Amino acid sequence: PTAVKKSVNSLRKNADFIPLATSALARARADWLYGINMTRLCTLQGQKSGYHGVLSIGRVQTPILGLVVHRDLEIERFVSKPFYEVIATFANDAGENYQAKWKPSTACEPYMDEDNRVISKKLAETVIAKIINQKGRVTDIKEARKKQAPPLPYSLSALQIDASKRFGISAQTVLDTCQQLYERYQLITYPRSDSRHLPTEHLKDVKQVTHAIKSSHQALVKAVDNANLNLKSKAWNDSKVTAHHAIIPTSKIFNTSNLSSYESNIYELIARQYLIQFYPDFEYQEKQIDTEISGGLFIAKQKEVVSQGWKELLPVKSSNTKNTDNDFSAKKLPNVKQNEQVLCDKAELIEKQTTPPKYFNDATLLSAMTGIARYVTDSSIKKVLRETDGLGTEATRAGIIELLFKRQFLQRNGKEIRATDIGKELITSLPIQMVVPDMTAHWESQLESINQREMTYNNFMQPLITQLNQLVENVQHISFQALQGKGKSAYKAKTKRKSTRPRRAAKSLN
Incomplete structure (x- = not known):
């Protein structure tokens, strides 16, 4: 209003x-x-x-x-081809070790594909022969703490993409479900929005909306309780709101257990994405060690979670779900120093195959x-x-x-x-x-x-x-000869219905 x-x-x-x-x-x-x-x-x-x-x-x-x-x-038309990586294990005088991956130089470009992968096994084997049992030097150490802000509330396309990933729901089904939640139940705002931002005037409604989420959807009670309503994410930006703002829950209270499974799942996605705005950033520590040996460069990387922040609200992945955080290391890199000497006591040739899209x-x-x-x-x-x-x-x-x-x-x-x-x-x-x-x-x-x-x-x-x-x-x-005999006609011939009325006797012409 x-x-x-x-x-x-x-x-x-x-x-x-x-x-x-x-x-x-x-x-x-x-x-x-x-x-x-x-x-x-x-x-x-x-x-x-x-x-x-x-x-x-x-x-x-x-x-x-x-x-x-x-x-x-x-x-x-894809033909799988092999490519090669070299993984070296380095150890310092204190007995601390770490693994690093070879980064080919520009001189290796004739032996690389368009994605900068080494396609010459002989080159990779030569690199291993040159570095094994040789001493190298730590040339650079980079460390940084990084933050990842909460993802913005949903536009329709963003919601359709996430719903497909989570529940295998088609884009049309998501749209139809949103229309039900919007028109029939008044549980979400206008669904056909292309915006992922919210007007600042909505901030005064935050307590009502979060209370409605808590009262309506049992699975999100804890998420509401742990939310910090004083936080203000990048979602609130009047200049980026188009004709309609992002899709969010309304302040209406309704027992979502009475909804269909599609309706309940979509409501939970929208509500969870809204609550994420009141959680702190996801934080992680990033570290990189550059090691030079026999004229080659080897790079070791590590990412370590510092604070889950808004990621606490994400559903727990099953063992069958692909993990998107594979680059977060289980093993920490040692605290080596710049210019410290290290020994390559192991080098491994990894053969991989290119995969089709x-x-x-x-x-x-x-x-x-x-x-x-x-x-x-x-x-x-x-x-x-x-x-x-x-x-x-x-x-x-x-x-x-x-x-x-x-x-x-x-x-x-x-x-x-x-x-x-x-x-x-x-x-x-x-x-x-x-x-x-x-x-x-x-x-x-x-x-x-x-x-x-x-x-x-x-x-x-x-x-x-x-x-x-x-x-x-x-x-x-253009001729479409390959389509001969295929397809179904969109035209349906109408058949004349037989009348159930008794036929009248023909009138006399006299």
């Missing part, structure tokens, strides 16, 4: 929003023109080849499908959509995509992914999301500019220029129509 009153008391003239409205109109018309023309054309081309379904095309959905197809093909799942596909910039190489396009929300919006991403399943372009294999033969054929047949996010970046840049009064509506639309005509010309020559 306070936020509504504040907005009503600071109304602005509609004229101030004409550029924004013009930009929105241009976006809607451009998406409509592109989608309806290319979908109809590709569908007709598919029908000529004997395909029975709809080959839908969209500025967002097609590049998303392209991501999955290209990942699948990368995995299919993993298939997408709900969490990683959503992460790819929100961080699409890392999938392009052009620096200017990368910059635009970083400044936007990526592919799609908070409200549309889940629906777009579901549409790709509905069109039979994607399929599930357990938790993995893979492209079907139909999806692969579509992507590999289309012009490259239709299946990469570059066009989206170009459009977003120009739409923002309209919003900033730097470009007119016509200057955006006319080149777009020209480009669309060129794409139509190119796609007209």
Whole structure:
């Protein structure tokens, strides 16, 4: 109510929003023109080849499908290759020892792959022969205490990603569940938000909200009791709040044991993320020892937890859950001194195999959509995509992914999301500019220029129509022969219902 009153008391003239409205109109018309023309054309081309379904095309959905197809093909074509690491064990005069990993110099680049891994076994064996039973010197010691601030409250995409990781829930199911919690139960705030920040005026409601969490959800009673409500995380920042603030619990009290399992799990995720804001930073000590021996550099690293802070609230990982804190050492590094001499009494050759990238799942596909910039190489396009929300919006991403399943372009294999033969054929047949996010970046840049009064509506639309005509010309020559006999028609012929009424006798013409 306070936020509504504040907005009503600071109304602005509609004229101030004409550029924004013009930009929105241009976006809607451009998406409509592109989608309806290319979908109809590709569908007709598919029908000529004997395909029975709809080959839908969209500025967002097609590049998303392209991501999955290209990942699948990368995995299919992947050939595992060996690479080598050298681990040396050093000991000082006091008998203290530590292990360090060889860091190849630039002179070794001819024997390394694009990820700076040594692919020459002979080189690694030569290094071992040169350092074993030789003396080295500690050249540098770095120590630092570091802090990690609590993660911000959820936007919709961030919530969907975490829910997928924790519970294996699809993006659409998370959105539907949030709508229930918001509309039916009034337990959370507006769910389709792209913001992860909160207005400072909300601080006065903190006690009410935390009391509601404690009274509603038994599993979080201890978390509320241990929270320090005087702490203020980076989440409270008026300048970073967009049209809607982050998704948080409301002050309504409700026994969450009466919710469905999905509803209860999602509520707990949102509430836990909110409570994390009232816990101190996670702290750890980082230490590195650089050792030089026989002209080579070996590095030993250690991370040691000092204070769990907000990580106390994270659920305990099961033995089957992948540990993300593997870089935190169980064994401490010794307190060696700079320039101290050490002896290499052991050196081990470790052979490893390169591994293919993993298939997408709900969490990683959503992460790819929100961080699409890392999938392009052009620096200017990368910059635009970083400044936007990526592919799609908070409200549309889940629906777009579901549409790709509905069109039979994607399929599930357990938790993995893979492209079907139909999806692969579509992507590999289309012009490259239709299946990469570059066009989206170009459009977003120009739409923002309209919003900033730097470009007119016509200057955006006319080149777009020209480009669309060129794409139509190119796609007209595409054949989808590999899709012959596949797909299901979206059209269902209507059968005339038989009337149950008794037939009337025909009237006499006389």
